[in-house]
Amino acid sequence: MKTLSVVLLLALASAASAQEAMYTAAATMPSPGVSVVRPQFNYLKFGTNPEDGTQSTDRYQLVTSFQTGIARAWSLTIDFGAAFEDSENAAGNNHLDKGIEDIDLYLKYRFYKNDTGGIDTIRAAVMFGAEFPSGDDADFSSDSVDPHAGVVLTMVRGRHGFNQEIDFRLNTNGAGVDNNGGGEGPSDALRFNSAYLYRIIPDRFTSTSTGAWYITAEMNGIYETNGDTELRWSPGLMYEGTEFAFELMAQFPLYKDLHHRAELDLAIGVGIRLTF
């Protein structure tokens, strides 16, 4: 009989900002005194784990990001999540687990801005922070403070938007942690993400425009210092209004060279962003 294992997973949710795809950060942020809440629900399906022999894993996770503008060009973000995991081992037995993963707290500082037109802009920001232990067991928490730092570039021209992000995380412990999804330890991890956003509706903003639809296309990569490398392709759809946004994406493997964790077969995510 299938037994569900619930594993708490903390996915590094991107900061909730305008012109931002689901898994790639942007060099945008709420202004001082403005906050954005961004809950995301993800379903991820993993294949065989070469280290522990798990045959398959279904993960259901809810990740919430809370970002607030603290000063001009500065924002503070806290990400926290919970997950429920159903895994099947080599003997065909199922295991259910659930928990709360480590909490990510980081600052974003926009050090460059060049608004070249009514719509157009080029911006760059740095992000730096750390993940802090949730107090849960090794299935959910690395039980260590893991700092990370990165840089992100955003460019908007008319209907086109581009985001490029690179982020390095130093895992100071993480031994034995459930590393499905990658980057949770024990090896250090370099993430590199690219996103393209294209405004499909409206083709031109009008004087009364209050929302827009975008298609998004992301390439999400991760390299871990144990040699594991993965690249994923993530098409998506986003609606952005003046006070909220809705996003939907799917994620597929493009390249996998994994020897220490399970590989992703498929992911589907849906989320909203609320500004207040």
Added chain:
Amino acid sequence: MFYSSARTSARFASFLSVAATALLLSGCASNRPSNMSPEYEENVINHTVSEADMAAAKSKKAIEADTITLWVNGLGCPLCASNIDRQLERVPGVQTVAVDLSVGKVTLGLIGGAPHPSPWTLGEAVEDAGFTLVKVEQAGAAGATPAVPPKP
């Protein structure tokens, strides 16, 4: 067999999504009529700004009119409008804020009879919101010019 089937399905779905996106984007690019300029199709908005305009935008002298137009760069999305709304509404003397993304314009209604802010103060609020104030026009000001939309 189930899991290899799942991976095969995922790979096929991945290929379909890549192909569909490429077709969609190529279709969007090719939908531009042949007589449309690339800037029009790409929705590029360029404000006509002189050095005098830029100097006026930094003036610390209180605005006289009850209605003022701010020409702003970087307003790339609807959420941007929300950010600039909130910052400008906090400026003492500002009563209403209307954002027009089509030309990168923000129209402010100032409280009649109350002290009005200066262009510099409004510019600081625009910078706090994450954008750039390039020109200020008071209602009825001589020589007021709109943003120049690119030719279709």
